[in-house]
Amino acid sequence: MKYLITGATGNIGSLVTTRLLHGGELPCVLARDGRKARKFYGDHVEIRVGDLAGPVDQLAMAFAGCEALFLINTGPNLAERDATCALAARTAGIQHLVKLSTLDAITGIGTGPWHARGEAAICGSGVPHTFIQTAAFMSNALSWADSIRTDGALFSSTGDGRIAFIHPGDIADVAVSVLTQKHTRNRSLVITGCQALSYREMVTAIGNAIGEPIRYETISDAEALAGALMWADRPYAEALVDIWRAVREGRLATVSTGVEQQLGRPPRSFADWIEENIGAFGGRARRS
Template identity: 35%
Template sequence: MILVTGATGTVGREVVRRLPPDGPVRILTRRPDRAGDVADHIEVAVGDYGETRSLERALRGVRRVFLVTAGVGGDDDERFLRAARAADVRLIVKLSAAAVTNPGADDAITRWQRRCEALLRASGTEWTLLRPRAFMSNTLAWAPLIASGRPVSALYGTSLNSCVDPRDIADVAVRTLTEEGHEGRAYTLTGPEAVSAAQQTACLAELLGRPVPFEELDPARARAAYLRRYPEHVAEALLLGAEQQRDGAKARVEQTVREVTGRPARSYAEWAADHLRMFGSGVP
């Protein structure tokens, strides 16, 4: 049995779609109404990282797990790993972040991800770490702006990030969950090239066949925008991460997607073309 957490999220949903239908799969979600129609071989377990009994039920009979946590600074990983050990889970594939490999990154999000990785490595359970760069799908946040003709804005908009298609992350995750030989490995996942927000905007304009204006955010406006959406420690971490990107720390391209799956990573242009309808309608 494979358990997929975060199964209604950006990557988890793609993992569920790609797992072979001949093996039992269970998804863990707090919101079963968001799971949509699931295939007959997929079980839905309702639970929460903070509810030990729900974790025990979800982990019963499970041998491999795709683990996604999002509570920056919290102890969801610790609680889940404790329940997984008790359930005799054999392998945990953990969604982490590429920033953990950067010695210059010392923001709250990266410190938390490093701590979560350390907990997993010390847990006694076999592990595989997936460390993606920014998701290409993050640009779906621009969809309402583009649909209404308003400008897209970004901090350090010409800085480069080797962002990755969530579908590529999912393809690698499925390989690690269904094949042998990935235990004890840490995979940094990127797209085939580093691109800037300004370049992404130009790509969308070309695909849409109409102008998509872009404007540069200054740090003060960016901070205010982050604080409207996130707690202060997360907002500050995002600002520090943007500075790291400005300084070139997120531009390196890896060939890991090709090495694991046997095909090249998808480009931003490919991802954008496949999701163009959302930008035209304004519905991310």
């Protein structure tokens, strides 16, 4: 199987690419900037330069000769890019398109409608596919590090609602397992972490790990939006506030068995993730 990985300079795509490399595969990666991709992977991957926004014929050339495509599109216009990529995949004869999607494609919360439209376009293209509908990433908690270091506090509009963040390594393990699987097609796989926790519980666990108490302070949706707009564009900031509101209202506490079903082992815990990332919060990493 010849794999083409998109988003290989980002969070999940890079984990998928390195897992395939460690498994003895020689994946292709599609990147807008070939030099950036080369810095990540040296000569260990075949780099195809291209833009997921198209045009379709150029993307189809970039996909040529590959059989399985791992697709990551981001932002409010991701459905248009998913549609373009699906057409290019069909032209290039891709046999399995695996899209990194979100659990919220089902719930309609936050970025969910963007991904739901992308999924519909892929289904309509007729390209055999799998949608990995993931919960929010544990690595989102890295965005808490500044206020933990500066104020000794986390400010959040999620109240005491819970969410089962998933370890990025589990998402990548599932993606590789799905990509390398020969038979199952045209399905969605819902994956979450093993336990729904509140932001207060998660930040308390980080505080325990670094040996310093961290305050948890609830803020309003308006305050959360103002904070998000300091680093995100408005559509994404509004999607985040929608997600945080849903957490607060108990609408995102789903725990699925998807990781265990796909991998035959339980998902990694938030405690595992803290151990690996404690340095980001001012603690000393116990393992990488």
